[in-house]
Amino acid sequence: MNESITLDLDAIDRRLLDLLQADASRSNVDLAAAAGVSPATALRRVKRLVDAGVIERQVALVAPTVTPQALTVIAEVTLDRQGAEHLAAFEARAVAEEAVQQCYRVSSGPDFVLVLWLPGMPAYDALVQRLFTQDANVRNVRAYFAVRRSKFDPRIRLPA
Structure with missing residues (x-):
């Protein structure tokens, strides 16, 4: 994105982003467990990150x-x-x-x-x-x- 994102990221947001950047294909339940939060929290947080433009898109990287x-x-x-x-x-x-x-x-x-x-x-x-x-x-x-x-x-x- 060209415009600046102004969303304040806390430790949970950063942990979720780090996990998703390593493997965006994991299920919400697996993501939540790896991040140490409830599935509802993970889902809500990820949706907020997508809506704010922090997560631009999720793709598969082909060798x-x-x-x-x-x-x-x-x-x-x-x-x-x-x-x-x-x-x-x-x-x-x-x-x-x-x-x-x-x-x-x-x-x-x-x-x-x-x-x-x-x-x-x-x-x-x-x-x-x-x-x-x-x-x-x-x-x-x-x-x-x-x-x-x-x-x-x-x-x-x-x-x-």
């Missing part, structure tokens, strides 16, 4: 080895013009691409860092044409191809 020819690419993109409308236009085009898993507008360097997942080099080439080459405002793209994933952990560490 990248399911598609052995797939590419993970980290791309730095620098635009020619950095006006708000130019940044917003590129960002909109980038996030609309299915292959873009993550899109960050960054400062002090490139304008954007993208994390891409593509089923192979032909798909990467097609994305380059659509997203980078056809956009006259893209000045430079530096792409890094991952050769091994040493760590992937989407959890957010919550302050105690």
Whole structure:
């Protein structure tokens, strides 16, 4: 989420979030037992966290080895013009691409860092044409191809 969450998280909320980040597939009864609260409390708290936007969504993480020819690419993109409308236009085009898993507008360097997942080099080439080459405002793209994933952990560490 882009907007700031203003919900005060207590120790129970943080424990529930930590447990859900490790395994969101557990039943409410198992979640409650692991958190040391009643099932009703766990259900009510999780619903409140979802309603407040603290929990954006629950997903299944698929092993990248399911598609052995797939590419993970980290791309730095620098635009020619950095006006708000130019940044917003590129960002909109980038996030609309299915292959873009993550899109960050960054400062002090490139304008954007993208994390891409593509089923192979032909798909990467097609994305380059659509997203980078056809956009006259893209000045430079530096792409890094991952050769091994040493760590992937989407959890957010919550302050105690």
